[in-house]
Amino acid sequence: MEKEVVLQIENLSITFETSSGQVKAIRGVDFTLYKGDTVAIVGESGSGKSVTVKAIMGILSGNETVNSGSIAFTYRRGEEVVHEDLLMLSKKEMRRRINGKRIAMVFQDPMTSLNPTMSIGAQVMEGMTYHLKMTKGEARARAIELLELVGISEPEKRMKNYPHQLSGGMRQRVVIAIALACNPEVLICDEPTTALDVTIQAKILELIRDIQKKLGISVIYITHDLGVVAKVADYVAVMYAGKFVEKGTTEEIFYDPRHPYTWGLLSAMPSMDQAEGELYTIPGSPPNLLNPVTGDAFAVRNNYALNIDHRMEPPMFKITDTHYASTWLLHEKAPRVEMPLQLKQRIEAMKKEANFHG
């Protein structure tokens, strides 16, 4: 069966005007999200993950210029199938029709998304009375259901609580309930567990996964933690210096990575069996996007860089129908280069554990 496309970003380029010059934050991004899938966007700090999702939500800061591209969003309005380019909507239209209604977001720190002066019940109900025009009674009944769905016990009692009366994990559950209130097509999670301790993290990840399956919504997950990716994602898109450099199913990215940057990320992933201090870090740091990028932006940090990497930007090479990578190493005339031996061994060990979500 043909999968339905929910979001399709094509050739998106975004620059920011700053006092030090123009920051080329997003440099030609293509990205497809299908109905019911979870895609994780991974990459180091500054790679453009947040700018990409802020562009989808229409919440960029105002000093940006969209130089090219489109963000096509497909959704149902009753029986009708609607296609819209989100970049063509005003901020007001985004707030009224899309943001928080059809595309909802869960941020890193629940305290910044919750209003400390409002009961959690009122906050869960707010979107339903505003966007869905529900009566107070209807919204209340649905809010109780939602709190139950996200694993909050005695939801009727909890409705009256204020955010400070809940633990961090419980607050993030409330934020998820708010995000789900208007039955969004897309849920965007921006590092939703980094502010929480490890055991709570695992529970929240599981919750998001369960809800995604139950409701069949599409999820975009932003993180720099590959351990999280393995637990939640069907697909992974690896971002570097404002571009996607490798995309594939979670299995393809973890078991058969092709871009040296992905090799670096996987090698740098902490694992249980590793003694402290042994952990690999990718040498150098990401380029300053105030300066123009020539060739492959990762070349200067890449031990496997070819001459051409310093001069010409690699295209996306196709490996399978779902797996693509942008590295000259995949060119038919490139020398044969294998991933580092240590990573190979690591992958073999991961395969034995095979601890991907089921």
Ligand SMILES: Nc1ncnc2c1ncn2[C@@H]1O[C@H](COP(=O)(O)OP(=O)(O)OP(=O)(O)O)[C@@H](O)[C@H]1O
């Ligand atoms: N409003 C802005 N004005 C100027 N530059 C910006 C602005 N917002 C983002 N940038 C720049 O755009 C680039 C991409 O930033 P972005 O926040 O998307 O990275 P990220 O991958 O989400 O990182 P992190 O994991 O730290 O959130 C960075 O170089 C950042 O400094």
